[in-house]
Amino acid sequence: MAEYVISMTAELHNLGLRMIQDSLEAMDQMLQDSPMRLKHWIVESHTTKQLVTSLGTVTFRKTLFTNKETGTSEYLLDRILGLERNERLTQDAEARLLSEAVQTSYRRGGEETSLTSEVSKQTVKNKLHQLNFPVHEVKAEKKKVDYLYIDADEDHVSLQWREKKGDLRENENHQKNNNLITKLVYVYEGIENESPKSKRHRLVNPYYFCRVNTGEDNLKFWDEINDYITNHYELETVKKIYLNADGGGWIKAGMNRLEGVTYVLDEFHLEKYLTKLTSHMKDSRDDAADELRKVIRSKTKKEFTRLVDRLEEYLEDETGVKELGKPGNTFCLTGQQQN
Structure with missing residues (x-):
């Protein structure tokens, strides 16, 4: 057969x-x-x-x-x-x-x-x-939405060569200049279920941007994203625009090119930082992480800092102080460190 x-x-x-x-x-x-x-x-x-x-x-x-x-x-x-x-x-x-x-x-x-x-x-x-990606078209009628979301992240790619084989160089630490950062940003209107009975979710009307750039090109990249938002949405009707990211330098630079954006630490990186804050708690780690989540969602930065101070008391030595952002720095709700 x-x-x-x-x-x-x-x-x-x-x-x-x-x-x-x-x-x-x-x-x-x-x-x-x-x-x-x-x-x-x-x-x-x-x-x-x-x-x-x-x-x-x-x-x-x-x-x-x-x-x-x-x-x-x-x-x-x-x-x-x-x-x-x-x-x-x-x-x-x-x-x-x-x-x-x-x-x-x-x-x-x-x-x-x-x-x-x-x-x-x-x-x-x-x-x-040879692929050429067309620039987004300007819509004749702009959309009216209450909220917009921008997710930004990056990935590191190891190159075999830059322009031609054999052009990679090693520094004094024997590290090659073969690392390239690719930047991905996508704009969307929210999240919905794939179907009424499905537990899986999908983005609503996502639009993707991807570049490999630095310096001034990075600012042009964010200007392109800003142009897309401006040309496709009635910004007067948008209540909030959220930027979900880990707070990298190229992302912070882009925030200055976007109007009315509220920065939010995305859930992946939030959990990453919570793991750092609670890893020394051993069997009580899950309970400590839950307490931090409650504080972040419903209380103030002052109460959050107070809880971090309590976690510091459980450190067995000084090696874990850096993980908590101490001394001199306070781990803030955005996932960045501020004096």
């Missing part, structure tokens, strides 16, 4: 490829026979074209025509199909390639381009590097 299914699948793939080939060649023949085409274009030559689709590689014949008035030559079939000159991949195959490559590797992306064909790792790399 398994052999039968596998052989039938192969036959169906081949049948599909032959159908695509026949239809493309029939379209090309229609162009050759068209009286309207004869008024402006003459047949120059014929050639065989290979095109990688998500089903497999299609081989077909097409005709090169020359314009009588301008003398330029063009494959009219390519114009009808929306193919660029020398294009080897259809958009459906390219979509499979990119979808797999961003999840795994260039090699896997090349293998998954088509059900019966594959392309090289270099082709996958070239396609990824």
